[in-house]
Amino acid sequence: xxxxxxxxxxxxxxxxxxxxxxxxxxxxxxxxxxxxxxxxxxxxxxxxxxxxxxxxxxxxxxxxxxxxxxxxxxxxxxxxxxxxxxxxxxxxxxxxxxxxxxxxxxxxxxxxxxxxxxxxxxxxxxxxxxxxxxxxxxxxxxxxxxxxxxxxxxxxxxxxxxxxxxxxxxxxxxxxxxxxxxxxxxxxxxxxxxxxxxxxxxxxxxxxxxxxxxxxxxxxxxxxxxxxxxxxxxxxxxxxxxxxxxxxxxxxxxxxxxxxxxxxxxxxxxxxxxxxxxxxxxxxxxxxxxxxxxxxxxxxxxxxxxxxxxxx
Ligand SMILES: NC(=O)c1ccc[n+]([C@@H]2O[C@H](COP(=O)([O-])OP(=O)(O)OC[C@H]3O[C@@H](n4cnc5c(N)ncnc54)[C@H](OP(=O)(O)O)[C@@H]3O)[C@@H](O)[C@H]2O)c1
Numbered sequence: 460x461x462x463x464x465x466x467x468x469x470x471x472x473x474x475x476x477x478x479x480x481x482x483x484x485x486x487x488x489x490x491x492x493x494x495x496x497x498x499x500x501x502x503x504x505x506x507x508x509x510x511x512x513x514x515x516x517x518x519x520x521x522x523x524x525x526x527x528x529x530x531x532x533x534x535x536x537x538x539x540x541x542x543x544x545x546x547x548x549x550x551x552x553x554x555x556x557x558x559x560x561x562x563x564x565x566x567x568x569x570x571x572x573x574x575x576x577x578x579x580x581x582x583x584x585x586x587x588x589x590x591x592x593x594x595x596x597x598x599x600x601x602x603x604x605x606x607x608x609x610x611x612x613x614x615x616x617x618x619x620x621x622x623x624x625x626x627x628x629x630x631x632x633x634x635x636x637x638x639x640x641x642x643x644x645x646x647x648x649x650x651x652x653x654x655x656x657x658x659x660x661x662x663x664x665x666x667x668x669x670x671x672x673x674x675x676x677x678x679x680x681x682x683x684x685x686x687x688x689x690x691x692x693x694x695x696x697x698x699x700x701x702x703x704x705x706x707x708x709x710x711x712x713x714x715x716x717x718x719x720x721x722x723x724x725x726x727x728x729x730x731x732x733x734x735x736x737x738x739x740x741x742x743x744x745x746x747x748x749x750x751x752x753x754x755x756x757x758x759x760x761x762x763x764x765x766x767x768x769x770x771x
Pocket of ligand 1: 500715759
């Protein structure tokens with residue numbers, strides 16, 4: 460089978476599509492015939508070797524995490540899925556799976572769930588990491604409620620765009636930061652107030668919010684503490700809690716580490732099936748175009764999610 464692999468850490472041109480042996484599903488695993496995947500910032504980090512001091516990987520490494528496809532084999536001890544089930548989920552080597560940018564991927568059955576009934580393969584793959592991240596922040600860490608105000612940084616991004624839809628569904632007032640074409644996009648998603656982060660300073664315009672969802676980090680994270688009310692919560696996808704700022708402003712700070720489970724994928728699929736969450740894939744690449752897909756993502760020339768179509 461074909462897989463997009465790296466034999467060493469590097470830029471997009473380090474990725475090679477090569478013939479490799481089809482993985483064999485181990486105990487508790489399923490083998491998925493992968494129909495689609497999508498690229499997340501984490502995939503670039505793995506490729507560049509940013510995690511090499513904390514996560515030991517054996518080359519060659521098949522990149523990619525998000526998958527959608529059809530179960531083609533079942534490992535021992537798996538009873539919750541059967542051959543032929545349409546699933547979506549995670550198959551990242553970092554989580555002990557065989558990697559998503561490949562024609563087949565083996566992964567723990569707990570890492571997949573039934574695919575949303577009303578989505579195609581590319582949209583399903585594109586919602587896995589972004590949808591689970593937004594779900595865990597909005598529904599679990601924040602327990603966001605009707606009437607509350609949330610500031611979402613990076614509203615036009617993969618995670619931010621899902622977060623806006625969930626927050627609006629729960630009845631919250633949504634303020635978000637975006638730029639360029641992203642401004643119209645977040646308005647169309649239902650954002651109540653949009654701040655152009657390239658020409659405006661959110662810290663001068665926002666005050667007293669109940670929650671901040673930070674998908675950006677850096678000084679955006681630090682400056683967010685001053686726009687919250689006492690007792691508020693900031694959840695960051697990128698930054699560990701700053702205890703000093705948290706105490707100074709009387710807010711709780713949480714770092715989100717996204718996890719995958721069949722149950723959570725089921726909750727996400729329910730929201731997708733009910734029409735609460737829609738997916739926007741901006742461009743679809745093939746497995747052979749994986750280098751171009753990484754380059755497009757990293758140059759910022761394509762906005763929103765990039766999907767990788769692996770099987771027609
Ligand atoms: N901790 C975890 O478990 C976990 C899991 C998943 C993702 N993450 C991290 O979460 C972050 C977001 O992921 P994603 O998939 O949503 O990325 P993404 O699709 O690339 O979105 C990032 C968004 O941030 C916007 N942005 C950049 N600088 C900004 C600024 N100064 N102010 C406001 N917005 C700004 C970008 O807007 P423009 O288009 O205008 O540049 C883009 O829309 C990444 O750093 C990723 O590594 C962490």
